[in-house]
Amino acid sequence: THFGFKDVALDDKQTLVNDVFHSVASRYDLMNDLMSGGLHRAWKNVMITTLNPPRSDAPFALLDVAGGTGDISFRAAKAAGAGFNATVCDINSDMLSVGRERAIARHLDHQVSFIEGNAEALPFPDKSYDAYTIAFGIRNVPRIDLALKEAHRVLKPGSRFLCLEFSTVDVPGLAKIYDLFSFNVIPQIGRAVTGDAESYQYLVESIRKFPKPTVFAEMIRDAGFARVSYQSLSGGIVALHSGWRL
Numbered sequence: 691t692h693f694g695f696k697d698v699a700l701d702d703k704q705t706l707v708n709d710v711f712h713s714v715a716s717r718y719d720l721m722n723d724l725m726s727g728g729l730h731r732a733w734k735n736v737m738i739t740t741l742n743p744p745r746s747d748a749p750f751a752l753l754d755v756a757g758g759t760g761d762i763s764f765r766a767a768k769a770a771g772a773g774f775n776a777t778v779c780d781i782n783s784d785m786l787s788v789g790r791e792r793a794i795a796r797h798l799d800h801q802v803s804f805i806e807g808n809a810e811a812l813p814f815p816d817k818s819y820d821a822y823t824i825a826f827g828i829r830n831v832p833r834i835d836l837a838l839k840e841a842h843r844v845l846k847p848g849s850r851f852l853c854l855e856f857s858t859v860d861v862p863g864l865a866k867i868y869d870l871f872s873f874n875v876i877p878q879i880g881r882a883v884t885g886d887a888e889s890y891q892y893l894v895e896s897i898r899k900f901p902k903p904t905v906f907a908e909m910i911r912d913a914g915f916a917r918v919s920y921q922s923l924s925g926g927i928v929a930l931h932s933g934w935r936l
């Protein structure tokens with residue numbers, strides 16, 4: 691075959707990730723609450739506060755990649771003014787369908803739209819967005835460097851990239867508890883709610899393999915972003931990375 695081993699492995703990875711989110715789409719938010727003990731709400735709020743969308747009628751276009759059922763976009767829309775709009779882009783049509791229904795139920799369908807697409811090859815023109823967010827999504831993307839380059843490409847000059855992702859716990863006592871929780875409790879919750887413990891085992895492992903925050907910051911710089919910084923949340927369980935397209 692003309693595919694190298696690496697390419698095949700990456701395709702397998704995306705298939706595995708797709709299976710997880712197909713199986714969980716309708717119960718996705720419940721899973722988040724169970725697995726993070728509700729903390730994902732606080733982490734997402736930090737992301738929205740940092741994004742700080744304008745409260746005025748000034749136009750502001752957010753691209754929310756791996757946006758799933760739209761949680762980040764809905765939160766941003768609530769914090770923003772009438773000029774705000776968000777595009778939720780996700781590779782999984784089931785997640786997007788749940789999000790679309792939710793947008794209608796919340797009367798936000800005029801401000802939040804849903805488009806299927808891959809973070810590695812975004813179906814959007816250059817320099818078209820005022821901000822790019824990706825929350826608990828980049829870890830699932832096989833070629834992170836491509837996703838970061840695409841983020842840079844679609845952002846307007848002067849706009850911001852924000853990434854919320856599981857990170858490396860840096861508090862010794864917490865690290866032990868966290869290991870126990872993630873390797874035992876999370877797959878069990880996954881089994882109880884979706885009947886599928888293996889996929890959640892995979893998700894836990896993908897958190898372990900994700901680069902340390904300083905390394906990830908360097909990758910963001912390599913994609914062309916400036917003034918790259920990050921903030922650790924909850925003892926490093928999660929990190930919020932920021933970069934600017936100049």
Ligand code: SAM
Nearest residue numbers: 756757758761780781782808809825826827830
């Ligand atoms: N951002 C949402 C949130 O915080 O609630 C959803 C996060 S969910 C953990 C991860 C999402 O990444 C899933 O909806 C999955 O379909 C999506 N995803 C995985 N690989 C992707 C890719 N290559 N391109 C775009 N989305 C992807």
